[in-house]
Amino acid sequence: MTASDILLRVENLSKHFPTKTGSVKAVDGVTFDIKRGTIVGLVGESGSGKTTAGRCTLRLIEPSGGRLIFDGKDLLSLSEREMRSYRRRMQIVFQDPYSSLNPRMRVEDIIGEAIDTHNLARGAAKRERIAELLTRVGLDPEHGRRYPHEFSGGQRQRIGIARALAVEPEFIVADEPVSALDVSVQAQVLNLIQDLQQSYGLTMLFIAHDLSVVEYLCDEVVVMYLGRVMERGPSRSVYAMPRHPYTQALLSAAPVPNPKAHRQRVILQGDIPSPMNPPSGCVFRTRCPYAIDACAEVVPPLDPIAPDHHVACIRRDDPVVLSQGKRL
Amino acid sequence: MSELPADIVLRVDRLRTHFELGSRVAKSVDDVSFDVRRGETVAVVGESGSGKSVTSLSIMRLLAPPGRIVEGEILYRTSDGRILDIATLSQKDMRRIRGREIAMIFQEPMTSLNPLYTVGDQIIEMIRLHEPLSKLEARKRARQMLELVEIPAAERRLDEYPHQMSGGMRQRAMIALALSCNPKLLIADEPTTALDVTIQAQILDLLRRLQAEIGMSILFITHNLGVVADIAHDVVVMYAGRVVEQTSSERLFEHQKHPYSRGLLACIPDASRDRGPSGERLRLNPIPGNVPSVMALPKGCSFAPRCPLRIARCEEDPPLLVAEPHHLSRCWRHDDL
Ligand SMILES: Nc1ncnc2c1ncn2[C@@H]1O[C@H](COP(=O)(O)OP(=O)(O)OP(=O)(O)O)[C@@H](O)[C@H]1O
Ligand SMILES: Nc1ncnc2c1ncn2[C@@H]1O[C@H](COP(=O)(O)OP(=O)(O)OP(=O)(O)O)[C@@H](O)[C@H]1O
Ligand SMILES: [Mg+2]
Ligand SMILES: [Mg+2]
Numbered sequence: 001m002t003a004s005d006i007l008l009r010v011e012n013l014s015k016h017f018p019t020k021t022g023s024v025k026a027v028d029g030v031t032f033d034i035k036r037g038t039i040v041g042l043v044g045e046s047g048s049g050k051t052t053a054g055r056c057t058l059r060l061i062e063p064s065g066g067r068l069i070f071d072g073k074d075l076l077s078l079s080e081r082e083m084r085s086y087r088r089r090m091q092i093v094f095q096d097p098y099s100s101l102n103p104r105m106r107v108e109d110i111i112g113e114a115i116d117t118h119n120l121a122r123g124a125a126k127r128e129r130i131a132e133l134l135t136r137v138g139l140d141p142e143h144g145r146r147y148p149h150e151f152s153g154g155q156r157q158r159i160g161i162a163r164a165l166a167v168e169p170e171f172i173v174a175d176e177p178v179s180a181l182d183v184s185v186q187a188q189v190l191n192l193i194q195d196l197q198q199s200y201g202l203t204m205l206f207i208a209h210d211l212s213v214v215e216y217l218c219d220e221v222v223v224m225y226l227g228r229v230m231e232r233g234p235s236r237s238v239y240a241m242p243r244h245p246y247t248q249a250l251l252s253a254a255p256v257p258n259p260k261a262h263r264q265r266v267i268l269q270g271d272i273p274s275p276m277n278p279p280s281g282c283v284f285r286t287r288c289p290y291a292i293d294a295c296a297e298v299v300p301p302l303d304p305i306a307p308d309h310h311v312a313c314i315r316r317d318d319p320v321v322l323s324q325g326k327r328l
Numbered sequence: 329m330s331e332l333p334a335d336i337v338l339r340v341d342r343l344r345t346h347f348e349l350g351s352r353v354a355k356s357v358d359d360v361s362f363d364v365r366r367g368e369t370v371a372v373v374g375e376s377g378s379g380k381s382v383t384s385l386s387i388m389r390l391l392a393p394p395g396r397i398v399e400g401e402i403l404y405r406t407s408d409g410r411i412l413d414i415a416t417l418s419q420k421d422m423r424r425i426r427g428r429e430i431a432m433i434f435q436e437p438m439t440s441l442n443p444l445y446t447v448g449d450q451i452i453e454m455i456r457l458h459e460p461l462s463k464l465e466a467r468k469r470a471r472q473m474l475e476l477v478e479i480p481a482a483e484r485r486l487d488e489y490p491h492q493m494s495g496g497m498r499q500r501a502m503i504a505l506a507l508s509c510n511p512k513l514l515i516a517d518e519p520t521t522a523l524d525v526t527i528q529a530q531i532l533d534l535l536r537r538l539q540a541e542i543g544m545s546i547l548f549i550t551h552n553l554g555v556v557a558d559i560a561h562d563v564v565v566m567y568a569g570r571v572v573e574q575t576s577s578e579r580l581f582e583h584q585k586h587p588y589s590r591g592l593l594a595c596i597p598d599a600s601r602d603r604g605p606s607g608e609r610l611r612l613n614p615i616p617g618n619v620p621s622v623m624a625l626p627k628g629c630s631f632a633p634r635c636p637l638r639i640a641r642c643e644e645d646p647p648l649l650v651a652e653p654h655h656l657s658r659c660w661r662h663d664d665l
Contacts, residue, residue, distance in 0.1 A: 045524040046495075152618050153376075182375040182551065187595040187614035194609060209524065212554075216597030216609065236607055239599065253529035255554030257596055259577050267533055268526045270480075271494040 004072070007171060007203045008034040008057065013066035014227075015052050022276050026052040028227035030066070031302065034171075034220075039197060039204045041218030041235065043211060043250070045272050049227040050207045054173040057205065058090050059083060070171070088118045091164035095176035097156035101148040107134075107159055108144030114166040133162040137192060154185030161192065175207045190217055211254045215239045220308070223247050226275055226283040229302055233309030242325050243311045246284045251328050264327040282313070290315050332403050332411050337513055337545045338364040338387070343400035343415070345379075345386045354622045356382040356395070358569040361648070362562075364513065367539065369546040371556040371577070374566035375592075375619055380549045383566075384515045387547070388432050389414060389422045404430070407512060428458045431511035435518040437498040440505060441490040447474075447501045448486030451508050458509045473504040477534060496527035500534070507538065517549045532559050553596060557581055565589045568630040569622050571648060575655040585657035585665050588631045591615040629658070637661050 015027040027049040034040045042050050056063040059075060068075040070086060078086065094100035101110055111130050115121055121129050131141035137158040148156055157177060164172055174193070178186040190213065196202045208214050214221055215235055222232040223246065231244035242248045249266040268287045273279055279286050285295040294314060302312040315321050332339055345357040357379045364370045372380050385391050387402055402414040406429055414425065426432075434440060442450060451470040455461060461469065467486070474482035477500040490498055499519065506514060516535070520528040536559065539546060548559055556563055556577060563580045565573040565588065573586040584590040594613045602610050617634045620626055626633050632642040641660050651662040659665070 045526060154618070182619075183553075183592060183595045184375060184615040185618070187597075187612040190597065191611050191614065194611065211525070212597050212599070215599040216602050216612075235599075249526060253525040255525075255528070255532075255552065255558045257553040257557050257581060257593060259557040259581055261557070265529065267529055271496050271527065272524075 005035050006033045006069075007036045007071060008205075009067075009069040010034075010053075010057060011067040011069065013053065013056055013068065014064050015049075015056050015061065016064045019276075024275050025227050025278060026275060027056060027063075028278075030222075030224070030227070030229050032220075032222045032229065032232050034203055034205060036203055037197065037201045038219040039193075039206050039217055041214035041221040042205060042207045042224065043209060043214055043221060044224035045209070045250075047226075047272055047275065048224040049275070050224060051175055053224070054092070054175050054205055054207050058087075058092055058173055060092065088167045089169050090171045090173070091167060091169040093157075093160050093164050093172060093174040093177045095179055097153050097160060097180060098148075100160055101156060101163075103148055105147070106144065107146055107148065107151075110148075110159065111144070111163050111166050114163050118167050120167060129166070133166055136165065137162045138188070152185070153181050154188055157181060157185075157189050158192065161189075161196075165196070169202075171203045171205075173205045173207070176209065177206075178213065179209065186213070193217065211251060212256070223250065226272060226278050228283055228299075229310075229312065230284060231309075231311045231313075232302070233306070237306060237309050242328060243305060243309075243316050243321070244284075244313050245288050245290050245315075245321060245324070248321075248324050248328060249287075249289075264324065266324065290318070290321055332405055335365050336363050337366050337405050338547070339401070339403040340383070340387065341401040341403065343383070343386060343402065344398045345382050345391065346396060346398050348394045348396070349623075352623050355569050355625065356622050357386060358622075359648075360400075360564075360566070360569075360571050362564045362571065362574060364545045364547055365561075366512075366545055367543045368561040369535075369539065369548055369559055370562045370564060371548045371550060371560035372564045372566060373550055373553060373556050375551055377568075377619055377622065378566040379569040379622070380551075380566060381517055384432065384517050384547065384549055387414060387515060388426060388430065389417065389419070390432075404513075427454065427511070428509045429511060430513045430515060431506035431509070432515040432517065433502050433506045433519050435521050437495075437502040438490065440502045441498065443490055446487050446489055447493070447505075448488075451486075451505050454505055454508050470504075470508065473508050474501070476507070476538070477501070477504045478530075479504070496523060496530065499523060499527070499531055503531070503534070503538075507542070507544075510542065511544060513545045513547065515547045515549070518551070519548075520555065521550070521552070528555070535559065553581075553593065565592075568620055568625060570630065570658060571656070572631065572658045573656065574648070579655055583665075585651040585655055585662045586631075586659045587635050587637050587661075587665065588615070590665065591634075591636075629660075637664065 010032050013030045017024040055061045108130050115126055134141050178189050218235050221235045221238050223230045225246050230246045242251055249268050252266045281296040282300050285291040300312045300314045302310045304310050341361050343360045347354040374380055386397055397415050404412050404414050448470050452466040455466045455469055471482045479485050479500050520531050560577040563577050564571050567588050573589045615634050628643040628645050632638045646658050646660050648656045648658050651657040
């Protein structure tokens with residue numbers, strides 16, 4: 001693979017939030033690539049740093065360290081002025097279709113605002129563009145005259161997507177775009193996202209906590225825990241044979257609509273520790289069923305085990321860990 | 329006095345709960361019937377706005393005006409063997425049922441837990457409200473309750489305030505509070521929806537274990553069919569305020585007899601079904617359109633405008649029909665499914 005196949009390279013990204021009681025290591029040395037035209041899923045429990053990582057990749061919040069190489073350019077070396085032309089190429093879609101749209105603005109003005117910010121069109125051309133965007137996300141151009149509260153959750157999420165598409169981005173970070181939706185509506189939005197990927201070659205970082213949605217939609221998956229990447233790789237390989245005990249536990253805990261699916265369930269004990277004061281060595285070891293003394297000693301490196309498939313676990317080749325992965 | 333087969337703890341019979349809003353009426357629950365058997369879990373599943381919470385609030389008689397039970401019976405068998413119609417009970421009698429006989433847990437633990445008191449004090453107060461125990465005895469019982477829900481260091485946790493606990497721990501504390509008077513029926517309204525899957529698995533496991541140990545019945549409300557498959561014996565599928573299908577969990581997932589249930593299951597992405605031979609994604613099959621408002625239901629079958637099997641007869645409202653033994657469907661065409 002050549003470097004130009006990669007649209008975004010996230011290298012050793014970190015974000016530490018200083019607080020009164022200490023520093024929160026929300027993202028701590030995260031590395032992954034996103035190939036052009038693919039959808040990469042970012043999964044992990046609440047507080048694992050998905051939103052922070054997603055926002056850092058767009059420089060909506062300033063990373064504390066690491067590199068972001070977008071289309072060959074190191075974004076963190078750019079001034080805010082130089083960043084402007086890149087901002088148009090990278091957009092975000094938020095989780096909450098209710099609070100992410102200004103209730104006092106008409107839908108056409110919400111979408112128009114994005115067009116104005118980047119001076120993309122005016123007057124009749126702008127109106128035409130808005131109508132075209134609404135059609136593209138499956139809404140009626142007439143809907144532009146209405147206000148957000150007049151729409152259902154799924155329709156509002158479409159408006160959020162239309163707003164992101166207004167500036168013709170190459171890359172979109174979608175932060176849990178379907179989590180607040182009912183399944184019948186979620187399926188409509190997932191079809192829309194696929195259409196956009198296929199017809200416009202959109203590249204996407206798709207943040208989610210529903211593992212079956214990620215398995216279906218994403219080409220690759222990155223599994224985070226307490227600010228770090230535990231495992232990443234092509235969805236097919238990770239789901240077929242999860243190698244990290246955390247990935248195994250996550251997959252085994254996800255309920256599937258089949259009462260006969262008697263899976264070997266790994267019930268994790270306890271809760272995710274505080275990112276203020278993460279465990280030494282492997283951050284997952286306090287909940288890991290296979291932890292040994294050595295896990296407290298060193299941070300396990302994210303080692304390649306197959307093309308594009310990486311795992312951060314010192315016991316990844318141990319027969320007990322391997323066999324649990326096979327049973328899922 | 330009404331009759332109730334011996335193994336049935338709760339029978340909801342043709343319940344209608346409406347909200348009268350000026351000249352308009354929201355028919356939030358409109359003809360809902362189901363039984364909950366002793367020691368079993370019934371799941372009520374449906375999308376947002378289908379009437380799941382209004383059903384559970386009706387059973388608890390916690391509806392706020394203008395919400396009102398306009399028709400139907402809610403028969404409940406008490407611990408001492410009496411059969412009461414909760415729908416017509418006085419609030420005074422209902423206070424004796426709530427907590428002791430039927431307890432409820434919610435998605436948001438802070439709707440049950442008071443932020444100003446320690447978790448221990450709240451459980452102790454609940455126990456002493458229903459049983460003549462000394463403070464010390466009640467505290468011991470409270471500690472056992474926290475141990476029962478697997479909260480580590482229970483003695484110390486008794487003296488903590490809810491905000492000092494993590495989300496999963498608060499959820500457990502709420503369950504401990506709900507179970508502290510040994511209810512016969514637990515109504516759980518989306519108790520795991522806000523939790524991570526790993527914590528959800530812990531809580532579902534806990535409820536299953538508690539059910540086996542205490543023998544309580546559970547009415548479990550959820551919009552997640554995966555959770556239904558995991559925990560329920562029987563399932564009630566709701567759509568726009570009505571029961572559209574009802575059967576055992578095993579049967580429902582094997583063979584849906586209502587186009588809505590079938591559509592719902594087809595929407596959930598499943599990589600083994602929705603990916604082609606070389607791993608390419610196949611499109612999902614969403615149910616077209618949106619859920620109708622309970623203020624403006626279509627004439628006839630409420631699902632008909634979105635239904636791929638619609639026929640002329642669907643303008644006539646179908647009743648819940650027996651599709652097969654122990655399998656009900658509100659669809660004229662259940663035989664074609
Ligand atoms: N501005 C901030 N100041 C301090 N801590 C923060 C800030 N933003 C996030 N955090 C902390 O960083 C950690 C990661 O948060 P983040 O929102 O990225 O997680 P997430 O994986 O998106 O979780 P969720 O699934 O709940 O959305 C959390 O512990 C959070 O409390
Ligand atoms: N206080 C109220 N006044 C008017 N309408 C109400 C009131 N409470 C509920 N409703 C309506 O009753 C219908 C059913 O609501 P309910 O809360 O039972 O839905 P639900 O199935 O629990 O949905 P969710 O999955 O979103 O919790 C909804 O259309 C709702 O708008
Ligand atoms: Mg987030
Ligand atoms: Mg509800």
